Amino acid sequence: MRIGEVAAKAGVSVRALRYYEEQDLLHSTRNLGGQRQYTADAVERVCLIRRLYSAGLPSRIVREVLSFADAGGASPELVELLTAERDRLDRQMTDLRDARDRLHACITEAHRDGEAERSSGDGSPRDGRT
Helix, strand or coil, rough: HHHHHHHHCCCCHHHHHHHHHHHHCCCCCCCCCEEECCCHHHHHHHHHHHHHHHCCCHHHHHHHHHHHHHHHCHHHHHHHHHHHHHHHHHHHHHHHHHHHHHHHHHHHHHHHHHHHHHCCCCCCCCCCCC
C-alpha cells in the first residue's frame, strides 16, 4: 500500500505516518520510483500507535510496547513498563483534578464578589476600595 492509502484507511495524515517512521514506530520499503510501500498490516499498526499516544505514552514507550507486540506477547518487563506509565497518568490526573478544584473555587468566589457588588447598590467594591 502507498502512503496516501494507509493514511486514509487509518484516519491520519501523511505527515503523521512520516513522523511515525522517524520515531522508528512504523516501517516501509521504497519502490523503484522512490515511493513508500507499506505492508497490509500497516493500518492496524498505525491504529495501535494512535491508541498508545492517546493514552499519553511518549514515543520511547510506544516504541518499546510495539517491540514487545512484534515479539508476540507481553513480558514481565512490558507489564512493569505499562504499570509505571499508568501510575504516572494517575498522578497527572490527580494534579489536574486539584487544579480544576482550585479554579472552581476561584470562579465561585468571583461570582460571590460580583453578586455582593451588585446587591450593594452603589457599584463600589465591598472592601471599600475606590
